[in-house]
Amino acid sequence: MKRILLAVVCCVLFLFGGSLSAKAVENTGSTLEKAAQLSDQALELAKEERYKEASEVLSYLLTQFGKSEEQAKLARAQQRLVDSTMETTLATLGKIEGTQEEKVERLTGVRLLLDAIVSDQQPLWKQMEYKVVNPLKRMQLTAKQGHSTEVQEATNEFLSNYYIVRPALSVDIAEETFAAVDDQVAFIEKMRSHSFQTKADQERLATATATLESVFTDEKEASEPSLFWLITSIGGIISATLFYVGWRKYRGEKTKLKETDKR
DSSP states (O other): OHHHHHHHHHHHHHHHTTTOOHHHHHTSSOHHHHHHHHHHHHHHHHHTTOHHHHHHHHHHHHHHHHHOHHHHHSOHHHHHHHHHHHHHHHHHHTOTTOOHHHHHHHHHHHHHHHHHHHOSSSOGGGGGHHHHHHHHHHHHHHHHHTOHHHHHHHHHHHHHHHHHHHHHHHHHSOHHHHHHHHHHHHHHHHHGGGTTOSHHHHHHHHHHHHHHHHHHHSSOOOSSOOHHHHHHHHHHHHHHHHHHHHHHHHHHHHHHHHHHHHO
């Protein structure tokens, strides 16, 4: 299968690599797909501690996304969620006292959210299963053992990772399921100060763990990537590159304007 996929990639690049015009590429992939790819650029910049550039990419993305026809097709709640998530992330990137971890987490949330909106299968947030569920299991174990310090550490890790993935979950799972998950998380936040010492609390914690595990495993899993997915991914990467070039051009024009004003 891997050889077949490699052959397909080579064929696609050979047939289209030298002949795609900018106009043709611009029509490849949706604005949302381009936005998802561009959010990945911002995330990588933040990982390199290039926060100003990451903010500029995200600001450009927010502006372009707001103008797109596809943004208007989203449900009103989804529009508000995307806007508020990006705006909160921009505010975090602008904080001088903010840590790199906090900034990367915020941008990861944006990336997962946009991917959840555009992906029909294998959303990226599913890759967070271990980071979300494993701390919950540690909370169960250490609560039974009466190790309150370890319980608090595991709770901090769980909540941090849950709030990264929460925006994506809110648009990608059934409304009643999301409400149930949020209810379980609210219980964890409320009872954490007691370190889940009672049997009732520990049973509720086990229920929360089972609920979140089901969220990560209850979707249809594709055993092999489809040819359509592969070609779409290649198109999305090419589109994102041109989208990024557009941002660079936009940034350059702004810089020139500032220099002209100074003169």
